[in-house]
Amino acid sequence: MTGAVVELDHADWARFQKVLDRLIDARPRDLLEQLVGGVEQQTRKRIADTKEAPSGAPWPKWSPGYAKTRHAGQSLLQGEGDLLDSITGETHDEHGEVGSNLIYAPTQNYGDPDRGIPARRYLGVSRENLYALESLTEHWAEALLQ
Template structure:
C-alpha cells in the first residue's frame, strides 16, 4: 500500500470474547436504531425549545421588530410563529451511519442564521443542548450495551 496505513487485527482464541467484539462492531456498523431514538429526542427537545422561544443554550430569541409586530395579525406575541407551520415541518432522517434533522422550508435557514441584508436576526432553533448531548450519549451507550446482551 502506498503512503501510510494502519491496521488493527483483533483475533482472540476465546470464542466468547470474539463473539462479543463482533457484536460491538456490528452494532457500530448499524446505528440506525440508536439514531431513530436520538432523532425523536432531538425533535421533542427542539419542539419544546420552540414553544419556549429559546435557542439550544436556553437564550431567548431576539424579539420581533416592533413595526413587524404591529402589523402581524396572528400570534403577534410569538417569535417564529405565524400559523405554526414551520415548527411542524421539523423532521429527521436516519440511515445506518447518519441522522440529520431540519426543515425543508427556505425560511428555516434565514431564521437559524439570520439575514443582515434584510435586518433579520439569527434565532437559532436547531442545535444540541447539554441535555440533548447527555441523551445522545445515553442512547449510544444503551445501543452498544444491547449488543452485548
C-alpha cells in the same frame, strides 16, 4: 509473572468476545435513527417551549412594529405552526440530518441583516442535548448486551 496476579483464561476471553461480537453485529443505523429522532424532538422543544438557541441564549424578541402584526397566541417562530411541523430528520448511510425544507427556515435560523431579521437559532445541539443523546446511546448499547 511473579507477585499478585489475576489470570484470564480462554473461557473468560470467550465471554468478552461474545459481547464484542454483539456490538460488532449491532445495526448502527438503528442507533443513528434514534439519535436523529432525539435531535428532532429537541429541535421541536426549542421552537415550541424553550425559545432559546442551542447555546442557551434567548431568542431576540419581535420588533415592536412586527409584534403589532401578530395575532393572539402566536409566539416566536410559531405563527400557524408550519415551521414546527416541518422539522424532520433523515438518516443516510453514515450520517443523519435534522432540519426544515421551508423556504424561510434558513432566514429564521441564521437571520437576514439586510431585512432586519435577527438569527433565532433553533437548529443545533446544546450541551444538555448532547448529554441526552449520550444517554440514549448508552441505553442502546446496554440493550444489546442483555
